[in-house]
Amino acid sequence: MLTTFIFDIRFWNTGDEVSTEFTLVNSSTFSSIKLGSDGVHQRYTLDERNHQLVAIWSAARDPCDNYGRCGPNSNCDVYTGSGFECTCLAGFQPKSLRDWSLRDGSGGCVRIQGTNTCGSGEGFIKIAGVKPPDASTARVNESLNLEGCKKECLNDCNCRAYTSANVNTGGSGCLSWYGDIMDIRTFAQGGQDLFVRVDAIILGSSIDVHLSTLLY
Structure with a gap:
């Protein structure tokens, strides 16, 4: 499950569909998603101190x-x-x-x-x-x-x-x-x-x- 101190997680029901929304708590945080050729889905954030992208979540893990x-x-x-x-x-x-x-x-x-x-x-x-x-x-x-x-x-x-x-x-x-x-x-x-x-x-x-x- 995604790290909750980075994202604000909200549940939405529009009447036509239900969904979950993940919004960055700090809008200045850089975050990206990568889908590899092996089917692994990863989300990264920028480590500003080391100027490197760090993987914080991935799927499929099992x-x-x-x-x-x-x-x-x-x-x-x-x-x-x-x-x-x-x-x-x-x-x-x-x-x-x-x-x-x-x-x-x-x-x-x-x-x-x-x-x-x-x-x-x-x-x-x-x-x-x-x-x-x-x-x-x-x-x-x-x-x-x-x-x-x-x-x-x-x-x-x-x-x-x-x-x-x-x-x-x-x-x-x-x-x-x-x-x-x-x-x-x-x-x-x-x-x-x-x-x-x-x-x-x-x-x-x-x-x-x-x-x-x-x-x-």
Whole structure:
């Protein structure tokens, strides 16, 4: 994530699109972006003392920096220690077990057959410390807090997930996703909490695990 003392980071919702804007805190600071032939994207600032450009941010630094690395309805996490960064979201399974076994997650995941997430005691489980999904299938409601966002999403069977729209202001606004969820990744530090819709069985299992953790 970009160094926040160099940039002022703002979230915008125009009604037609949502975007994040990075503005230099000090307008006299020189900053440039370079895209190399190897696909690495780097941002530089000028070190005035040494008169040299210094790289302050780069991507892709790991496989999860590549868009859609693990396909839809999955999470890309290089910190699992399993040797494969792709995992399906709760309630989903690999679209192709063969591809998954070959460490190719690009086909993503599909809903487990027989699960019911509409009017059958469903709820949400939290995935902590992630980059929110591609917002092209998201809806924005700036007037809702996180609890209101949960209620709105729960009342619409097509809503797959939700999170706060702007964590910089303490978690204001509501982002909710409809259809496939694309391009989630886990960060070692930072990130947001994403709440993913699951059926009653998975929800009950996650509650049991949480209670066991508290008791022991």
